[in-house]
Amino acid sequence: MTAIPLGVPRRLVEFTLDGREARVPEGSTILDACRAAGKDIPTLCEGDTLRPKNACRVCVVEVEGSRTLVPACSRTAEPGMEVRTGTERARHSRKVVLELLASSVDLSTTPRVAGWLKEYEAKPDRFGPEAARLNEEPRVDNELYVRDYDKCILCYKCVDACGDQWQNTFAISVAGRGFDARIAVEHDAPLTDSACVYCGNCIEVCPTGALSFKSEFDMRAAGTWDESAQTETTTVCAYCGVGCNLTLHVQDNEIVKVTSPYDNPVTHGNLCIKGRFGYQHVQNRD
């Protein structure tokens, strides 16, 4: 969980986690409790400062008395609950969900997913070479960021971040239904004709790299993107007086992208177009 100022003391909820007593503050999710207990539950759509959408279903666990598995990221821990995280049933669902995802979209830029695929012995190939994939070309229609829906797992985080949870611009939504559902702006128009204000907060929350900086996209295409060679420096944005923190990602003495720390009480990871994209003047050496 993000480090936030302490509020009023909360009551502790006692329940059983994999056979052991667990005590978490009232309102905590099962996932919070797992993390506090040092258990690694895979998650993709869970989003830090966003309300859990529990759409990816990778974090399912078994709760005694529940007919189906429950998503750890959104189910609040209740007193007396008996939660089991590593049962064959839960692991089976996680494995199949990872296989379903990996067989339909490109997870090559999703952090940690390669490890989970290995851990759960997922074999995305077993659905055969004819298995339907998204197979979409990246949409490059502006100079700031790229939408590559072939990597999109429909976690709804960008929708929530653009909407009432972060930005209040409401430029993105999910259109269509079922396997044909896609993240889209109004009328599925190019970004430049949409309500987008290019704050880039959707890129900030995207867990798979389906939304990325044009700079990162181009460097990946050229084979020059190298995260191990990058340094991160957090500074204060100089454009206005709000005081947003910027984390500059620098490779070869060039800023390649800008993020913002989630634990900053001013921004919680939000930036505007200037803070996020307006860095060229810093490195304009002519």
Add this chain to the structure above:
Amino acid sequence: MDLHFGDSKPTDDERAAVDALLGPPESSWEGADRSDADLRWARGGRAARDRRDLLLPGLHALNDRIGWISEGALDYLCRRLTVPPAEAYGVATFYALFSVRPRPATVLHVCTDLACAAAGAGGLCAGIEGRLRPGSGVSVQRSPCLGLCERAPAALAVKAGDPVRTAVSAPATVEDAVLAASAPDSAPAEPPAAMAVPQAGDPSLTLLRRVGVVDPSSLDDYRVHGGYTALRRAFELGPAGVIREVTDSGLVGRGGAAFPTGRKWQATASQPDHPHYLVCNADESEPGTFKDRVLMEGDPYALVEAMTIAGYATGAHRGYLYLRGEYPRALRRLEHAIAQARARGFLGDDVLGQGYAFDIEIRRGAGAYICGEETALFNSIEGYRGEPRSKPPFPVEKGLFGKPTVENNVETLVNVLPILTMGAPAYAAVGTARSTGPKLYCVSGSVDRPGVYELPFGATLGELLRLAGVRDGLRAVLLGGAAGGFVRADEMDIPLTFEGTREAGTTLGSGVVLAFDGTVPLPRLLLRIAEFFRDESCGQCVPCRVGTVRQEEALHRIAERTGAAAADDIALLREVGRAMRDASICGLGQTAWNAVESAIDRLGAYA
């Protein structure tokens, strides 16, 4: 919220369609011409945003008048309601009955689902598509179940205009369907609802006793036939008394989940948060189900009365009747019934002079099976995509508009009338100890007299099928619809109760009994079921969104294979099916694999 609206303008027709629903715009902020006053102050915003739930009716207004929803039309509707265009676009593209691309004013929906497929829908579609080619002015669409299974195969023509016109052709021939599409007004009238009730007029009937007997357009006739005695009894008992009767009757929900109705009502009534809402789920979209349609078409006032009682018992003053978009006749009958009841004081500020205010609003669905899921239905009414919410919180606590809500389906509600008129003990004496009362069954497929049957709980499958005239050579029966399961022809002793079907390893579901003889190719039927769920998945969660696709692919691969050649893919189906059952958000994904699994295990499909 600083919304961006595009430059595209609505046509006069589109503007008129929206204004007919919402009234003319008051200022340029919501789409009128600019006046001097608009430069100085703005109104709208929050007030308009509170009407977000008019988005779906607005989309219907456009689709009904124009036939599709253009950019300019959608933007204008968004401006009127202060809804972000991206969200409205997401909603419009969610529903199968709407189009955001230009298309002809007339759409002919030809049912390709289970009962119709068994009755030759494939050939019918090909014949119609041969006659109505692109350019003919009619768009032919292959449709999921239209709920006309007793008259399969079926087609529904919708001709946009002011007003919109509809015509049903069932049982359909190529000629009839083409005629219905080209001249909906001169198409022959539908047979009366009672034709779907082979037992009509039988004095032993309870739920169906008025169908075919009462004039569905006459409130007086309804009262002559015992209408509104249950509501009077409800007022004598008071809300707590009504809930006690319903609880003692043992009534459980007839939509498929079989939850005790009294407990649900009690839980809603006791919520401190107000207002409370009542929602009647009339989004009957389960392939093979048509009982709610027959009830609504044949005895509409019964539903109006039952909803009033449910609202009174649970402390709701507003009831939403969410009716599936493919039921034009039920819509007309209910609109008329509600207007008459309102005019005569059976709805409104002071129902029957008892000081209780209650009114009913009809909301039309727009072609989405998932909206039959209770929380998806709330989202749909509220003007969002019809995606299910995760539970908890449960609807009794936070339902429609975030308020305590009781949701029941049509058949469940109509059961409340006999409970109040005959009393809970007499009602509970019908049926078995754990499944009380009468039950409706939708029998279709290979039987001589398809239709809605009413029997007390406890009758066996064989008894029901004999009543419907089962034909020789019965191969299998699908119980509970596409989300249910197959049973074999030698399992006719299964008692039709919730506990009896459970013991037999199957489900009663919504009461579908679809009989198939040996002429129906089983693999093709299973493929159709898989295709149905792939089409109807909302796409929100991964197990269902991708799982339904992978299952359909596997079934395609083994369509012509059996035994060892199919073993790999059957193992794959089982693994995916298990994860879908365990990890999907809602019942659609959790049950999507049931029917196919039962066909493999019980019928030996692909063995």
